[in-house]
Amino acid sequence: MDKGLTLRKICILKDAKPLIEVDHHIPPGEILTVMGPSGVGKSTLLAYITGTLGPDFTGMGEIALDGRDITTTPPHLRQIGILFQDDLLFPHMSVGANLAFGMPPGGRRAVRQRLIAEALRDVGLEGYANRDPATLSGGQRARVALVRMMLSQPKALLLDEAFSRLDVALRAQVRTLIFQTAQDRGLPVLMVTHDAEDAAAAKGPVIELRSLSGG
Structure with missing residues (x-):
């Protein structure tokens, strides 16, 4: 193969x-x-x-x-994951909710929240789960878009x-x-x-x- x-x-x-x-x-x-x-x-x-x-x-x-x-x-x-020139984050959702949207359905809420927290920490955005995407810089938004895509496995x-x-x-x-x-x-x-x-x-x-x- x-x-x-x-x-x-x-x-x-x-x-x-x-x-x-x-x-x-x-x-x-x-x-x-x-x-x-x-x-x-x-x-x-x-x-x-x-x-x-x-x-x-x-x-x-x-x-x-x-x-x-x-x-x-x-x-x-x-x-197959894809990233565009626009980050395409949902403006009505928090950073954490944006990330949860990219994850496969199912699983316990606590486990999903832990995975989101770990993924944010890995890209230097620890504690950002409750942030409004509008408050992020361009680089932070790009990192959130990357994390959302990677959480889709x-x-x-x-x-x-x-x-x-x-x-x-x-x-x-x-x-x-x-x-x-x-x-x-x-x-x-x-x-x-x-x-x-x-x-x-x-x-x-x-x-x-x-x-x-x-x-």
């Missing part, structure tokens, strides 16, 4: 024309960077992997996670321009935290970015996408 995330002969069409083609295996702990100009299909590739490809596109090829074909698996059962991680709205110093800090967390947990990572520094920091293979359709 091939551990990691396998993209086997992926081809995504738009208006019956090839938009993007990828064939790559990402082992546990490795970060594959996908770069290319806007409109080339980087986020569309992530949508195909998460099972949320829009109706304007047609996807072909196999997605396998730890050797299991998940190409037709419903999105919520794929065990993903087996692979996608990064969709996840650092693009952070200033230079904060970008490096959050990027290091996310990369280290993924590597510590043996998660294959696919990162979409415009930034060459992100790619260099990932220390993994880089795919440069170019338009296949000429548009």
